[in-house]
Structures are given as C-alpha cells and as structure tokens.
Amino acid sequence: MFEAIAFYLFSFLTISMFYITVTTSQALYALTALAAGMIFISAFFFILGADFLGAVQIMVYSGAVMALYAFGMMFFDTTREVKEKQGNRFVIVGLSLVAAVLIVVIFAAPIVTDNITALYPITEGVGNTQDIGMVLFTKYLVPFEVAAVMLLVAMISGIILAGKKMDLSLTLMDEDEIKEMKKEEENKKVLL
Amino acid sequence: METAYLIETVIKIVVILLVFSALAGIGTYFERKVLAFMQRRLGPMNVGPYGMLQFGADAIKLFTKEDIIPTNVVSPIFKIAPVITVSTAFIAAAAIPFLPSFTLFGYEVHPIIADINIGILYILGVMGIGLYGPLLGGMASANKFSLLSAARSAVVFISYEVVAGLSILAPIMLVGSLSLIDFNNYQIENGWIILSQPVAFLMFWIAAFAETGRTPFHLIANDHEIIDGFGTEYSGMRWGLFYIGEYANMFFISFVISLLFLGGFGDGSVIGAFLFLGKVAFFFFCFLWARAAWPDVRPDQLMWLCWKVLMPIAVINIIITGVVIMEG
Numbered sequence: 001m002f003e004a005i006a007f008y009l010f011s012f013l014t015i016s017m018f019y020i021t022v023t024t025s026q027a028l029y030a031l032t033a034l035a036a037g038m039i040f041i042s043a044f045f046f047i048l049g050a051d052f053l054g055a056v057q058i059m060v061y062s063g064a065v066m067a068l069y070a071f072g073m074m075f076f077d078t079t080r081e082v083k084e085k086q087g088n089r090f091v092i093v094g095l096s097l098v099a100a101v102l103i104v105v106i107f108a109a110p111i112v113t114d115n116i117t118a119l120y121p122i123t124e125g126v127g128n129t130q131d132i133g134m135v136l137f138t139k140y141l142v143p144f145e146v147a148a149v150m151l152l153v154a155m156i157s158g159i160i161l162a163g164k165k166m167d168l169s170l171t172l173m174d175e176d177e178i179k180e181m182k183k184e185e186e187n188k189k190v191l192l
Numbered sequence: 193m194e195t196a197y198l199i200e201t202v203i204k205i206v207v208i209l210l211v212f213s214a215l216a217g218i219g220t221y222f223e224r225k226v227l228a229f230m231q232r233r234l235g236p237m238n239v240g241p242y243g244m245l246q247f248g249a250d251a252i253k254l255f256t257k258e259d260i261i262p263t264n265v266v267s268p269i270f271k272i273a274p275v276i277t278v279s280t281a282f283i284a285a286a287a288i289p290f291l292p293s294f295t296l297f298g299y300e301v302h303p304i305i306a307d308i309n310i311g312i313l314y315i316l317g318v319m320g321i322g323l324y325g326p327l328l329g330g331m332a333s334a335n336k337f338s339l340l341s342a343a344r345s346a347v348v349f350i351s352y353e354v355v356a357g358l359s360i361l362a363p364i365m366l367v368g369s370l371s372l373i374d375f376n377n378y379q380i381e382n383g384w385i386i387l388s389q390p391v392a393f394l395m396f397w398i399a400a401f402a403e404t405g406r407t408p409f410h411l412i413a414n415d416h417e418i419i420d421g422f423g424t425e426y427s428g429m430r431w432g433l434f435y436i437g438e439y440a441n442m443f444f445i446s447f448v449i450s451l452l453f454l455g456g457f458g459d460g461s462v463i464g465a466f467l468f469l470g471k472v473a474f475f476f477f478c479f480l481w482a483r484a485a486w487p488d489v490r491p492d493q494l495m496w497l498c499w500k501v502l503m504p505i506a507v508i509n510i511i512i513t514g515v516v517i518m519e520g
Contacts, residue, residue: 028266028331035324051310052370058317062324063353069327070346079266079334127309129370171492 003047010043028078035065052128204305208285216439217247223480230484257428264334265425273332273422274430277325277437281444284318287311288447289372291468292460304373311372312364315448316356319403322441323349325434326405326412330422341421345405345412347491351498352402352409358506359395362513363452372448376456386453391509393453395502400445402494404438407483411491446475 017037021030038061045054072078086092123131136144170178221236221244228235236243261267288311289304308314323345330342363385364370367378379385386393402409413421423431450456450471458464489497 026266028269028328032269032328039321051308052313055310055313055317059313059320059353059357062317062321063349066324066327066346066349069331070343073331073339073343073346078331079264127369129310169492171490 006043006047010040010047013037014040025081025084026078027072027076027082031065031069031072031078034068035062038062038065050128052132200301201305204301204303205286208290208305209282212282212285212440212443213436215443216436217251219439219442219476220250220435221247222476223483226477226480227484230481251432254429254432259428259430262334262425266332266334269328269332270425271430273325273327273329274426274433274437275325276328277322278433278440280318280322280325281437281440284315284322285440285444287314287372288444289376289451289457290447291465292457294460294465307371307373310370312360312370312375312448312452315372315444316353316360319441319445320349320353322437323403323405325437326422329426329434333422333425335425337418337420337424338422340418341412341424344418344491345422347495348402348405348409348412351495352399355395355498355502355506356399356403358503358510359392359399360452361506362392362510363389365510365513365517372451372456375452376458379455380459384453384455389453389509389513391505393449395506395509396452397449398497398502400449401479401482402498404441404445404479406442406479408486408489409494410483410488411494414488442476442479443472446472446479449475 014037017033017040020033021037024030024033039058041061042054042057045051045057076082123134126134168181173181224246225235225243236246239245239249261270286305287308289302289307291303293300293302295301326345327342327349330338330340330345333339363375366385366388367375369375369378375385382388401407405412411417413423418424423434426434450468454471457468
C-alpha cells in the first residue's frame with residue numbers, strides 16, 4: 001500500500017515539476033522545478049529497491065543542475081521574466097504531442113508482445129551496489145569504458161576551450177601589470 | 193508493513209527532529225561561548241545563569257519577528273529556500289546511526305531511521321542538496337550581495353563534492369560496503385580507519401568544512417565581504433531556518449566523520465556510546481575552534497585547493513589503496 005501511495009505521489013510531483021519547467025517563462029522557476037523533478041525521480045529507484053541508482057541520481061543531477069544555475073546566473077536576470085518568442089501555440093502543442101506519442105510507440109512497439117522478464121535478476125544475498133558492479137564489469141564493460149573515454153574527451157576539450165589564460169591571475173597582478181596587459185591587447189586589436 | 197515498525201519509525205523521526213532542532217539552538221550558545229573565551233571575552237552572560245537561556249531568548253525573537261518578503265524578490269523560491277536547507281539536513285540524517293542499538297522496556301531500539309545499504313552515498317547526496325538553499329535564496333533575493341553569495345555557493349558545491357566523494361572512496365574499498373553500520377563493525381575488528389587512511393580522513397574533514405560552510409570556507413555568507421550573503425534579505429524564522437540547517441548539518445557531519453574514521457560507537461557498549469558522543473562533540477568543537485583561529489579563503493583559493501591539490505592527492509590515495517588491497 002505504501003509503495004502505491006509513494007508511486008502515485010512521486011509520479012504526480014515529478015510530472016508537475018517537469019510541466020512547470022517546460023511552461024514557465026521565469027528562468028529561476030524552470031531551473032528549480034528541473035532540479036526538483038530530477039530529485040523526485042530518484043524516489044522511483046528507491047521504491048524499486050535500487051538504492052544505489054537512487055542515490056547516484058540525486059548526486060549527479062543535483063550537481064548538474066547546479067552548473068545550469070551558474071549559466072542562468074550569467075545569462076539572465078533571474079528575478080525577471082524572460083520574453084519568449086512564441087509562435088502558433090496550437091502547432092507547438094500538436095507537434096510535441098505527436099512527438100511524445102511517436103517516442104512511446106517506437107520504444108514500446110517492439111516489446112509490447114513480449115513478456116517482460118528481468119535479464120539480470122537480483123543475486124540473492126548480495127547488495128544492490130555489488131549487483132550493479134557485476135553487470136557493469138561483465139556484460140556492459142564496453143559501453144561503460146566508452147562512456148568513460150567520452151567523458152575524458154569532454155573534460156580535455158573543456159579545459160582547452162576554457163584554459164586560454166589559465167596561468168594569469170588578475171587577483172595576483174599589480175595594477176600596473178593589468179594596465180600593461182590591457183594596452184597590449186588593444187595594440188593587438190589594432191594590428192588585426 | 194508492521195504497525196509496530198511504523199510507530200517506532202514515526203517516534204524516532206520526531207525524537208531526532210526535536211533533539212537536533214534544540215541542539216542547533218544550543219549549538220549557537222556553545223559557539224558564542226567558545227568564540228568568546230578564545231577572544232578573551234565573556235560571551236552571553238545576562239539571560240539565565242551564565243547566559244544559558246540565551247538561545248531561548250533568541251528563539252523567541254526569531255519566532256515572533258515579522259516575516260518580511262521584500263518587493264522585488266521571486267517570492268515562491270524566496271520562501272522555499274530556507275525550507276530546503278533545513279529539510280535536506282534532516283532527511284540526510286535518516287541514514288545515520290546515532291547510537292548503538294539498545295533495549296528499552298524489553299523492546300530493541302535501533303537508533304537509525306532507515307538502515308539502507310548505501311548510507312554514505314545517500315547522506316552525502318542529500319546533504320549536497322542542502323546547498324540549494326543558499327543558492328536559491330541568493331538568486332531569488334534581488335540583491336547584489338545575495339547574488340554574489342549564490343554564485344559562491346555554486347563554486348563551493350562544485351569544488352567540495354569531488355573531494356568528499358573521492359576521499360571516502362578509499363575507506364569504502366577497504367570496508368567493501370557503503371553502509372555506516374558495516375563501517376562501524378569493520379572498525380571493531382580491524383581498528384580505526386583513521387590509522388590506515390589518515391590522508392582520506394584529513395581530506396574528508398576539509399570537505400566537511402566546505403560542505404557546512406564553516407569558517408575557512410565561510411565564503412557563502414562572509415559577513416565582512418558580502419553582508420550576510422544569501423541571508424541579507426531574510427528576517428525572522430526564515431533566517432532562523434537557515435541557521436538551524438547549518439548547525440544541524442554540523443552535528444550530522446560530525447556523526448558521519450566519527451562513524452567513518454574514528455570507530456563509531458564500537459561494539460555497542462554504554463562506554464562506546466558515550467565515547468561516540470564525545471568524538472562527535474570534539475568534531476563540533478573543531479568547527480568552532482577553526483572559526484576562532486583561521487582566516488577565510490577566497491573562492492578562487494577554495495577551487496584551487498579542491499581541484500589542484502586535494503583531488504590529485506585523493507586519486508593517488510585511491511590508487512595506492514587499490515594496489516595494497518590487491519597485494520594483500
């Protein structure tokens with residue numbers, strides 16, 4: 001009974017949070033609702049007994065949305081509403097409905113006739129974490145490693161893009177040095 | 193689900209809520225007294241004997257003060273931000289064993305609300321959400337200083353979490369479990385983890401200071417730079433909730449450090465339980481001690497420390513631990 005109550009409560013909360021994320025024109029509402037929705041999703045993992053995935057969901061998405069907040073802070077005045085360019089509302093609603101139905105059909109159609117069985121049932125007497133580890137390092141080792149390599153690539157490219165003047169620190173420089181640097185930059189612009 | 197289990201859980205939740213809300217209030221009294229003695233002052237002296245009722249006076253003031261919502265703020269977010277801080281602190285406490293299990297009137301009580309087998313991950317994750325309170329409060333406030341503080345809380349979040357996660361990975365590899373009870377039982381047989389993992393202990397301790405926003409890393413609400421940061425626009429009990437959340441977090445992280453590295457409550461004897469509370473009190477005292485003794489760092493220094501110093505050390509520590517486990 002508690003599982004059913006928790007499931008419907010968190011389904012309602014998650015869907016309403018993501019609805020707010022999509023519909024609001026306030027950047028702060030959208031970000032906060034996104035973070036809340038992501039955290040409420042972890043409840044489903046807990047209900048299903050996948051504690052490890054639930055905790056990871058909380059950790060990963062709370063950090064990820066925090067980075068989004070940082071961008072929001074840089075690009076918007078988050079206390080004001082964003083003026084959105086809105087086209088024909090009916091077209092947008094219709095298209096998104098069709099897209100949603102299509103996605104559900106694409107994923108559900110191949111398995112709708114099959115009896116869904118768990119490919120990797122929980123091993124008795126072993127914790128949740130160990131179970132994930134076993135599957136991750138046997139059957140899904142290659143995707144796991146590929147994901148790791150892709151993350152490494154993303155990290156290195158991020159460092160290269162952001163780290164053009166990493167050895168310069170404005171806080172450690174004198175006033176004169178900063179002025180000199182600015183002059184040099186201006187001279188460069190003239191040359192270009 | 194049994195009715196007895198349900199009633200027991202509800203009672204435990206209520207007790208923990210009441211005890212730690214009160215402790216958070218008393219914590220402010222301790223902080224004032226400790227700071228005062230370290231600075232050769234007396235601290236609060238007037239309310240009650242030796243100023244002991246000061247926190248009651250503070251509570252009355254906070255509860256009865258007008259709750260002002262300024263004009264230009266984003267009011268739903270502004271209102272919910274302090275609730276996030278305080279509620280996540282207490283939600284995280286659900287997986288902390290506060291005492292060894294004991295028998296009360298012939299009924300065995302486990303002083304942990306939910307013994308989930310991923311205790312540490314859960315606690316760190318939910319405590320991390322606590323930083324959303326300062327972030328949202330700061331961003332919703334329509335105040336420059338609050339916005340600065342919100343940006344700083346994002347900086348704190350992305351710097352400390354890496355160190356906290358990587359530093360406890362080595363002890364987790366030793367114990368082979370994420371449950372705090374398993375950590376405690378492992379240390380009964382094999383000695384305290386601080387002896388085999390001193391580097392991990394130091395790094396997790398540093399991360400704990402950043403996580404709770406205490407003084408070496410008090411940049412979220414640094415009084416002499418950005419007024420009260422995210423709390424500038426708050427008044428009354430909403431501001432008080434931020435305070436309760438901060439102090440409850442300090443207590444909970446002290447419990448976690450003692451459980452992870454200093455043997456926890458040992459074999460569950462009465463002496464072990466009191467020693468456990470003593471360790472927790474020591475770590476809480478260290479938070480106050482550091483506030484009296486240390487200057488604050490800048491946000492860029494915090495990022496430098498976490499990413500360029502502590503993270504490589506943590507990774508090297510993990511690799512060495514892995515090699516030792518494989519050899520042994």
